[in-house]
Amino acid sequence: MSSTRYDLFISHASEDKEEFIRPLATFLMQLGMKVWYDEHSLTIGDSLSASIDKGLQESNYGLIILSPSFLSKPWPEYEFRSLLTLETGARKRILPVWYHVDREEVMRFSPHLADRYAFDATGKDPLLTAFEALRVAKPTAYAELYRRHAAEKLSVPLEKLASNPILGPPLTQPQLRRIRFIREALMDVFPQSWNETVTSFRRDTPQHREGEIEVWECIAGTYLRISRKFTLGRKKRQALFKILIHDTLGSSIPDGPDQPTWVRAAAAEFRSTLPNE
Structure with missing residues (x-):
């Protein structure tokens, strides 16, 4: 309205x-x-x-x-x-x-x-x-809570939901397989138990669930490609994860000439369209 x-x-x-x-x-x-x-x-x-x-x-x-x-x-x-x-x-x-x-x-x-x-x-x-x-x-903002928690941009403790989760219907098997890839890809920078990961996606309203999984797939895919391509150390991998999360929350990845090569590459990768061939 x-x-x-x-x-x-x-x-x-x-x-x-x-x-x-x-x-x-x-x-x-x-x-x-x-x-x-x-x-x-x-x-x-x-x-x-x-x-x-x-x-x-x-x-x-x-x-x-x-x-x-x-x-x-x-x-x-x-x-x-x-x-x-x-x-x-x-x-x-x-x-x-x-x-x-x-x-x-x-x-x-x-x-x-x-x-x-x-x-x-x-x-x-x-x-x-x-x-x-x-x-x-505001279901879209609610779906972003997990990302804001990962980016340490949440002013209220998300852990409060753990004891009183409001969960939607179970995830489908295809969704669970995709979430498993996300969790494994990001384990070294965002370690969570399988139950915590599944619960976070089940909190989303069903109509926003698919979109949120896609966002995390983009984060995980770019994270894997850039961290391996540039052989990033732990601190830079953590920084890469944070800037990818911040981009999904409206803070664009800086890609000016003064930025490290791997940051500019991450920006290009994250905004690119994969070839369908």
């Missing part, structure tokens, strides 16, 4: 702000999401109702934190009803999160909402809710 300014609108009760909402909003912004959140999006003198309506209109998704306090207040319910009216057809905009509530309590509030899949955040680190919101609202 080109008219939107925010990825996410957080609808919540003020009683939950200190313990859950504030750290959740911080993690979401660290993950690169544009968040409408009253502490950051309202200024002195703003009309509260007008600002909330504008935030709802300008957000791709509404993250509703369903808690006992939320379910008992009229103002959060107003936000929910407003979000509900903005949903059209198959366009999902409401992302429900259960926080110290169960299905029976949500059912009394809204049978429609109780019938939706919700992330249960009760007793969990707010970071896990942030990861799940990113997975749904």
